Each structure stands twice: as C-alpha cells, then as structure tokens.
Amino acid sequence: MVETGSTSEVLAFKPVPGVRLGATSAGIKYSNRNDLVIIELAEGGSCAAVFTQNAFCAAPVTVAREHLSTAMPRYLLINSGNANAGTGEPGLRAARESCKALAATRGCPINQVLPFSTGVIGELLPVEKIAVAVPDALTALTEQGWATAARAIMTTDTVPKITSRQIELSGKTVTITGMAKGSGMIRPDMATMLAYIATDALVDKHLLQLCLERAVQPSFNSITVDGDTSTNDACVLMASGVSESPPITDAHSESFATFCAAVESVCMELARAIVLDGEGATKLVEVLVQGAESESEARDVGYTIAHSPLVKTALFASDPNWGRILAAVGRAGLENLEIDQIKIWLDDVCIVRAGGRADDYTEAAGQRVMSQDALTIRVDLGRGMSEARILTCDLSYDYVKINAEYRT
C-alpha cells in the first residue's frame, strides 16, 4: 500500500476516476465561502453508507436512508451552515425538495440523490438558496474537486481533512480517497460527522457495505472530542468501478482484504485528523485499554477516561495528575474490578501498579510525557485478553470559548 497525502498537505490527494466533486456558495449561513457540495458517482458505480444512531437523527439522514434503500445513488448533495436537524416534517420536506432540485436538473430520479447537512441544529434549511446554487455546483464538477469540497463542508473545523491511498489489484492501480469534516459534537456512533470516501475499484455493493462497517469501527467509532453524538453523522463509501482492476466479489479474496485494509487506513487517518482538529484541542491522546474481559468493557473504560473533564483539563495543563485517571477507571462501572491488578502507563512510564503509585514513578517522568503534543494513556485491567483504543483530545479554554460563542 502506498500512502500518499496527509491532512497537513491538503493538495496531495489523488483524484478518483469516475468520481467528480463541485462546490459553490449558496449563502446558507456563511458569506464569502463555499457551503454547497455535489459529488457525482459514475453510472454503474455502487455506494455504501452508515449513519448516526442518535434517535433525533436529522431530516437528511432519514431521507438519505430512504433513498439508499430504493436506488443506487448517483449524486450526494451536501451543505454546511445548517444541519436541518430538529426541524420535524418541514425539515423532511426541505431535504426532499433539495434533492428534487438536483434531480430535475440532471434528469435522474429523486432517490438517486442523497442529502447531507451539517451546521446549526433547529433552523429550517433554505431550499430556495440551494436550488438556485445547484447549477453552479454542477458546472464546477471535476475529479480534482476534493480540496475545494473538503473546505466547503467545514463548520468549526480549522483545517480540511483529506487523505489518499493507492493499492495494486492484479497489477492495476486502484485509488481510495476520503475527506471528512468534524471538530465538535464528536463521539460518533456507527458513523461520524460527514466523511466521504471514494474509489475507482469495482466492488460488489454488499461487500462495499461490509468493508465500510468494518472500517468505521476502529476509526470513526473510536474517537471522541466531547462525548456528544451528532444528529447528522454520516459516512459514505463510493465505488465508481471505472478502474481496470477485476471486480471484487468474494469476501474471502485477497483483493477484498487488501481493499479493506486501504479503506480502513483512510478512515483511521481521517478520524485522527478530526480529533487533532477537535475544538480547542492542544493534544492528541490515545487511550489504550488492555487486559479486559471483553472489548465492550475495554471501550467503557476507555470512554470514561476520554470523557472525564478532570482528565481532559489535566491533559491541557500537561499535569501528570494520574489520580484523575485512576478515579475514572474506578467509576467506569466494571463489576468485581480488582484494583491491585491494575496498571496504568503514560507512554512508557508506569504510574500505577497494585492499586497505588508505582514505586519507581517520578513526577519528572510523568511530566515529560504529559508535555508532549501526543501521548498514550495505557491501562491494563489484568483480567482478560480484550483491548480497545479510543482517540481523544484535551479540554481547553478554547473548547469553552468556541462552544459558548458558536451561534451567538
């Protein structure tokens, strides 16, 4: 697998044959920036998607699910600045009307258009502005459109997030490129806040869905900024099928395994980029919980640490206040937890052993790790073989500032 591109080199993406992107300014909320994106998938391509598990899912999520169940999508219609969530029946109508405006222009059935929205919750989507802007976005369609599109879907994000991989399948090069947005209200559950991944491989639609569901688990479903699951989370994997590589139709084939590994790698990098760009984040923190009885309990402990405001503020302060980590492990709700079996490390520095501070621990050693921009909190529960990794960030003044000022 050749890794190309990263979030800091946004221009280094590889275009995906058979997938075109166009962006324009519809003036939905922001001025002087693009806020409307259309992604076009070549005829004969396939598309898989996962969505938020939030019971208050947004109108576009409901409509996208409906459309996906009855047709293979040709277009994704994405706006930023307005989430069209908590908008009831009028919101559903607005989502459908937006799709209709695009479908009418292209002469395709309305259910071949999937709508996506991100932004403020509770305000009705201005359909008119979108309908007026659709032709401009269509005119702008190009396989080179990823960077422009990645910027247009941003809300509180400070950087666009794109990455690419190229793999060889039967001697043919296949490209996988993905983009994502997300910075706050980040604790995805079965999907994340708007991620779009495309490939020119030809993949059976059931395998495409299987690949996506596997890939989101260790990536988007293992990150948290603030524990708040969005109403609009969606992750889409499109396959145009225009590459000359042989079709992927066997779940046990080497080509499917290679393809899945590349998609997962794209998802992992985008998920990491979302946490790195977490609202107010100054540190990237991996919480690795090992020695658990089940993956589920490992994730419970990992999220309890990752969501603890006290752990997060200590991380912000670069303070090796390990008692807060220990207290979080203790309140994670595990039955019959034997605290003298538990060990905790900051990177390679053991801070807790046998229920108390490790004998050889020094504040200086803890301080050294905590001062880093990236670190791993590792917990060994000492009661099983399962583990889980959660990616998170710290809690800073700027998180409060961004979320106290957003919308006002």
Place this chain on the structure above:
Amino acid sequence: MVETGSTSEVLAFKPVPGVRLGATSAGIKYSNRNDLVIIELAEGGSCAAVFTQNAFCAAPVTVAREHLSTAMPRYLLINSGNANAGTGEPGLRAARESCKALAATRGCPINQVLPFSTGVIGELLPVEKIAVAVPDALTALTEQGWATAARAIMTTDTVPKITSRQIELSGKTVTITGMAKGSGMIRPDMATMLAYIATDALVDKHLLQLCLERAVQPSFNSITVDGDTSTNDACVLMASGVSESPPITDAHSESFATFCAAVESVCMELARAIVLDGEGATKLVEVLVQGAESESEARDVGYTIAHSPLVKTALFASDPNWGRILAAVGRAGLENLEIDQIKIWLDDVCIVRAGGRADDYTEAAGQRVMSQDALTIRVDLGRGMSEARILTCDLSYDYVKINAEYRT
C-alpha cells in the same frame, strides 16, 4: 418543620446537643488555614454512613467501612488537602495510624474512630502532622464548632455549606444540622464528597441507616458538576440521642417520617449548595425528565443532558441553543424512542414539540430564560409515568482554569 440557616448565612446553624466539633491546622497541604476536624458523638449515640461506589475507593473509605462494621463510632477524624487515595497498602496503614493517634489520646478503641480525607489523589497522608495536631483539635471541641469545621474541610469550595432544621417530636424540639464540602469531581454515587449530618434525636441504628440511604437518593445522588465520581465520597448521619424526645424505633411511625423528611431536606439543601459552588459554575440548572418508562431511563436522559459539554457551554453563554439539548436526548440510549412524542421546555417556554421546534417558540423567550441564574430544563418523553430530577451547573472558562491549575 422550621427551616433555619442557609449556605449564605453560615452563622445561622443550630448546634446539635451531644455533638461537638473541633478544627485545627495540621499543615497537611495548605498554610494559614485549618485542615483537620474532629467530630465527637456522645456516648450512646448511633451513626449511619454511605460511601463512594468508585472501585478505586480511598484508604480512609476502606478503613471507615471496617470500623463501622465492628463498633459504634465515637469520633470522626477528617482532613483536607490530601485524599489518601491511590496510595495502596501504605495508605491503609496511614489511615489506621491516624485513627490510632486519636484513639490513644482519648483512651477509646481504634475502631470507634472513622477516618475521612479529601484533597489531592495519590500522595501519602502525613500521619505525623496529624498525630501532632490531634490534641489541638480535641481541645477545640465545642457544640458551636460547625462553621469552623465546615470551612476546614473545604478544598476548591468557595463557600462553606451548612444548614439546619428543627422539628417537634412529641412536643420536644429535635435539631438536625449538616455540613458538606464538594465543588469538583462531583457526580456522587450512593454518597457524596464528605457530608456530615447530626441530630440529637434518639434513633435506632438500622432506622438511621435507612433514613440516610433514602435521603441521599434525591439529593447527593442526583447532582453532577462534571460527571466524575470521587474516590472519597462519604456521607455520615449521627444521632446523639440526648434530646428528650422519645426514641424512634418504628419505621412506620409518624415520628420517623417527620425525622426522615427533615434529614432529606438538609441533604437537598447541602446538595444544592454543592452544585451552586460547582467549579466555575455561573448557573444552577435543574434537569427534570418526565414521562419516562422507568426512573432509571429518566435518570439516564437527565445525566446525558447534565453531562453534555455542549449543553453546559451553551448554558454558560446563556444561548438558547436547544438543538444541543435535543441531540443529548437523542443519544441517551433509549430503545424505541419516538421523537415526535417528545417535548422540551426551558422553564415555562416550550422549545421542542413533535420532534422539532415548537411553533410558538421565539428566540427572545428562550433567551429570557437562559439569561437567568437558575433555570429548569424539562423534558417530557411521552412514554410513561416515571420522572427524575438532576441538579447541575454550566461549564465555564473557570472550570478549565481551576482544573488545569489545581495541583500545579
């Protein structure tokens, strides 16, 4: 029931006959302030207690539980500045040695002393300093000692918290006075961060425990500042029995009901005072969840709202960003939640109805409520008869500041 005293009028407490308190400075962590408190219960009195459910419970919690199971306490020994948590076997020894210093001075068995600690986690308790200071604290014992003691047990608290009630039982006046400390790491689970309540009533020890367990549920067990359950939570109810009122020995008697109501009222006021003094708090927020299938699911929804950093920062900004409340309800994990049955209010202003913004809602009306110092977020799930109330506060710059700077 006569209500006397409040947290803002700290001197208005009523002393409890048969209960004396003394405070002194042991120099454990702070300088120029008291940090050691002894509470003495008259011979023949009884004592009930509940403790943290955090698996990493502190050494004094373990020792206090042991002592309670084998003897009726005569003395509580409380220090601030050091939590003696995460200290392993040496921490247990330190807690026992502290008790021994007091027991030796008074000539009582060591298991008649209960230890309590609050402060930084992970540092060994300086037993020598405590042993040296015990005689001073004993000399200071007085029934008038509540205000001094309430100040001595504070850590990041900005105000001492005391309240009193007096009730008539068979024509005799009985007093109930309580004090508490707590400001951060507040999401008590079966108890809270150090609360001490005393009465001169004569109460059967089993009824005293029953009374306490009932009283902590709607009070200390229904508040949250930051969702972090402390390792040292403890709540003690002492009855000296020196009043002339008849003994309370029947769980179905009117006198027990009257007594329980007064104890619950003391707990409610102290719990409210803890949230009001929550780290960085600028607003007191009641989250009332109604129409739930069970109290448990009502509490789940209430805590999801009360812990959401996005809801808490919107509260800090006085921004009626109700979409964040709606998103929190949606991610609370309720099965088969029908969103068009849900209604949400800010005080008397209905903001959400039928899954979307209420038709008659105006930003001005929402803004008016959000600008208040205290408000109620009320959610009606429309699927049952159960309800729960959670008290919480907002998330401000100062929460981050206090917790980024504490210890450093």
